[in-house]
Amino acid sequence: MPRTPNTRLRGLLEEADWSGAQLAAALRHLAAEHRQQLGCDRSMVSRWLSGTTPRPPVPALLLEVLSRRLRRPVSAVEAGLSRAPSTVFELSWEADPLRRLSALTRAELDPTRRRLLNAGMYSLAALALPEAWQPHTRPSPVSPRATGRAGRAEIEQMQTMTRVLAEAAQAHGPDHVRTALAAYLGHDVSGYLQASATGDQHRRLLSGAAQLTLLLGTMCAGSGADAPAQHYHHTAAQLATEADDTATYAIALRTMSAHAHDLGHHTPAVLHLAERAVTLTRRTSPIIAAYAQAHLAVIQAHHNKHAALTALAAAERLHELADTTPGPFTHYPAGALHYQRAQTLATLGDTAGATGALTASLRLRTPGERHARALTQARLAETLLTQGHLEAALTHWQAFLDTYPTLHSAHATRRLDVMRRLLHPHQRHRATALLLTRAAPLR
Missing domain, CATH: 1.10.260 (434 Repressor (Amino-terminal Domain))
Structure with missing residues (x-):
């Protein structure tokens, strides 16, 4: 034929x-x-x-x-590829986020489909946020297929699960927690969102689902699964707008921008997401505004030094004013703020300032922030080595290796690879050789 x-x-x-x-x-x-x-x-x-x-x-x-x-999204149909064997999920702001979430979690829980999902492409083009975008609308907050009821008990359960799973990921890395969260979202939470509920309760259920989906996306990114992470972040942003939850929507946009930055992208679209998040936080609590401003400083450091330092000062001022409550979406640790300060100063070429900020970050990390603490130790070691302080750097890398076997994280693995590369020229140094020997069997 x-x-x-x-x-x-x-x-x-x-x-x-x-x-x-x-x-x-x-x-x-x-x-x-x-x-x-x-x-x-x-x-x-x-x-x-x-x-x-x-x-x-x-x-x-x-x-x-x-x-x-x-400079616009191109679909498989538009490119004549709709018949191609592909695992592309369309990143459209017009798609129904509940259907997409259901499809994503089903794929997440099927080993074969999960491998295909993980092998997808992270899309820089999909970061463009339509200025006039409006959330997908339904005729009523209750699905016509609704069965049972969902209310305050389910809302409180989702809040508890968000806190517990976030703490588990921070303590042990995201890999093993990811599957549990996908199962909870795909089975329990999807049912709650289709159950009969009052308008206010349905919005709170949507808000809880947005936060859990955002957390799952962050876990995927921490596992090195960047394509599904982007899909979950995108879906969480849509769910947050349907819930009329400005704070979670701002956090979602900030997270999307931070994920792109972690992958080495600093384009105007990445900056725009960070700026949009800051604009939205004018209607939120100071702690969320500080969280958004700190990331804006990190991104602006690649574009405008004055704007970066202005955003950093705003973040520090807002953090001092803020009253926080424990929780992954209501608390911004001081150690994390200093870490973003270090990122900003390092990009601006202030190595000494970055070293001081990382030292402060490490001092403020709590025992529960095991994953963040290990990453901070690795970054501090890298910064010290660039200043010629090999012995001090080795001390922090030793501490990093103490924790590394308990973590299951692509971010930690990247830092391990960087450590090996940076120390290779110093391998004749006795203490360095011993450290590299200790690290050799680690993956």
């Missing part, structure tokens, strides 16, 4: 003003960004244009490179 040429993909290629060779180069670059190797050249692009169906991960890569080039 003759193949049908993919005229839609050809049209997008013309709109992008790209040749087949340029598209192939962009695909190879994006694959490398996601730590993958892709053998792709002009002849392969020609085959796709003639109607050959690309195999994963090419469909997801194609959509992302075209979206970045055209």
Whole structure:
């Protein structure tokens, strides 16, 4: 049977003003960004244009490179890829977040589908936030398929689960907690959101679901599963707007921006998310405003020194004024604020200031912040080594290695890899050699 040429993909290629060779180069670059190797050249692009169906991960890569080039989301249908075997979840602000959450958690709990979900592409293009976006609307807060009732007891249960699971992830890393949270969201919480409830109670249930979904996204990011993390963060933002929960919506946008920053992206879209979060916190508590301002300082450090220092000063001032209550969405630890201060100063080239901020952060970390404390120790060791303080750096890396075996975290693994790379030139130093020997069996 003759193949049908993919005229839609050809049209997008013309709109992008790209040749087949340029598209192939962009695909190879994006694959490398996601730590993958892709053998792709002009002849392969020609085959796709003639109607050959690309195999994963090419469909997801194609959509992302075209979206970045055209500065708008490009869907599988628009690119003529709807028949391609792909695990692409559409990141659309118009999609029903409850249906998406259900699909994501089902995939999360199926080992085969979870591997495919984890192998998806993080989309920089999907960070664009529509200025006039309005949440998806339903005819009433109660689903027509509603069974049973949900109210204050279920709301309190969700709040308890949010706190317990967040504490478990902070103590032991996110990997093992992620599956438990996905099961709770997919089974229990999905049922609560379809049950009969008053308008106010339904909004509070949606708000609780948004926070749990945001927490799951952060756990995925901590596990190195960046594509599902982005989908959960996106879904949480939608749920928060449907709940009319400005605070959680602001935290979701801040989290999306922070995730992009952690992956090395500092584009105007990433900055815009951080700025939008700060704008929203004008109607929230000072502690959430401080949380948003601190991250804005981190991002602005890549764009405007004065703006970064202004945002940092605002964060510190708001933190001093704030009254907080325990909880993952109501408390911003002082140690975390100093950590963001260190990130800002390091980007601005103030290494000594960053060292002081990391030292303060480490001093203020509580025993329950085991994961954050280990990451702070690793960052402090890295900063000290750049200043030539090898012995002091080794002390903090020793402490990092003491905790590392109890953590299951991609962030901790990255810091371990950085430690090995930075210490390699010093391997003839006796204490360094002993540390590297101790770290050798760790993964």
